[in-house]
Amino acid sequence: MDDVEHYYANDKDATEYQVKIIAFTLGLYLVFFAFVTNYINVWLIIPVSSILVTRWMIAFHELFHLKKADDLDWMTRLVPIPFSPVNLGYREYRQIHMGHHRHTAQKEDPDAFHIRGGHLKALLGALTQHEQATYRFIKQHGLSKEFTVMFGLRAALFFILLLAFGKAFLAWFLVLRITYVINDYVFFHLVHYRAGPEGKFKHGKSSYGTFKIPLPTWLQYPAIVIYGIDVVYATMHHDIHHHNTRIAAKYLPRIAGEE
Numbered sequence: 001m002d003d004v005e006h007y008y009a010n011d012k013d014a015t016e017y018q019v020k021i022i023a024f025t026l027g028l029y030l031v032f033f034a035f036v037t038n039y040i041n042v043w044l045i046i047p048v049s050s051i052l053v054t055r056w057m058i059a060f061h062e063l064f065h066l067k068k069a070d071d072l073d074w075m076t077r078l079v080p081i082p083f084s085p086v087n088l089g090y091r092e093y094r095q096i097h098m099g100h101h102r103h104t105a106q107k108e109d110p111d112a113f114h115i116r117g118g119h120l121k122a123l124l125g126a127l128t129q130h131e132q133a134t135y136r137f138i139k140q141h142g143l144s145k146e147f148t149v150m151f152g153l154r155a156a157l158f159f160i161l162l163l164a165f166g167k168a169f170l171a172w173f174l175v176l177r178i179t180y181v182i183n184d185y186v187f188f189h190l191v192h193y194r195a196g197p198e199g200k201f202k203h204g205k206s207s208y209g210t211f212k213i214p215l216p217t218w219l220q221y222p223a224i225v226i227y228g229i230d231v232v233y234a235t236m237h238h239d240i241h242h243h244n245t246r247i248a249a250k251y252l253p254r255i256a257g258e259e
């Protein structure tokens with residue numbers, strides 16, 4: 001793999017991820033306001049919001065490896081998507097993610113609570129990811145001025161939307177949250193845990209490490225059409241991402257020798 005640098009994500013990719021994050025965020029609000037003004041019904045807001053959140057999550061992750069919070073616009077840093085009344089911003093999630101790469105699936109991994117301990121415990125971790133991540137982050141790092149302001153803005157946005165739109169907001173919130181939980185479970189637990197003897201870190205019957213999730217070709221194509229190549233390839237080849245975080249998601253199958 002002598003010319004692996006060829007496949008590294010660059011500034012152009014970073015700008016693309018940043019633009020996508022803003023576009024997906026605005027897209028989510030657009031479908032919500034189309035829903036509350038009765039332009040679209042609940043059966044349309046569910047798939048559209050779910051697809052946008054999934055695409056947003058991977059763009060958000062890819063950008064962690066390319067840009068610090070200070071290099072980004074306020075909207076990307078703020079994360080104004082109401083997944084929870086208590087949530088973190090780009091800077092904090094990036095810091096957590098760097099810890100995840102340093103201590104992957106070990107007890108010291110800040111994401112251990114939604115990776116380790118078997119399927120059910122990881123699911124409980126994924127269900128409470130935003131609240132637990134926020135609580136653990138504040139406990140460990142305290143409150144900076146910027147964090148407090150942004151935390152307050154996110155919480156205010158959540159409650160303003162709840163008070164203004166009531167049930168319609170709760171329906172949208174549930175779609176955002178359930179989608180996040182499912183994706184979080186796949187992108188943390190399923191790629192870092194195997195019941196059985198394989199894997200790098202063995203704790204009794206459980207194995208922790210980073211594993212690929214092979215998808216049959218017939219499933220890859222429709223998944224790519226719906227979710228885009230970044231989502232599909234980043235999920236399938238998370239093992240390569242942990243080996244070399246600089247490789248752009250779109251090139252991961254090439255490194256895996258599948259293209």
Ligand SMILES: [Zn+2]
Nearest residue numbers: 061097241245
């Ligand atoms: Zn990563």
Ligand SMILES: [Zn+2]
Nearest residue numbers: 100187238242
């Ligand atoms: Zn990982």
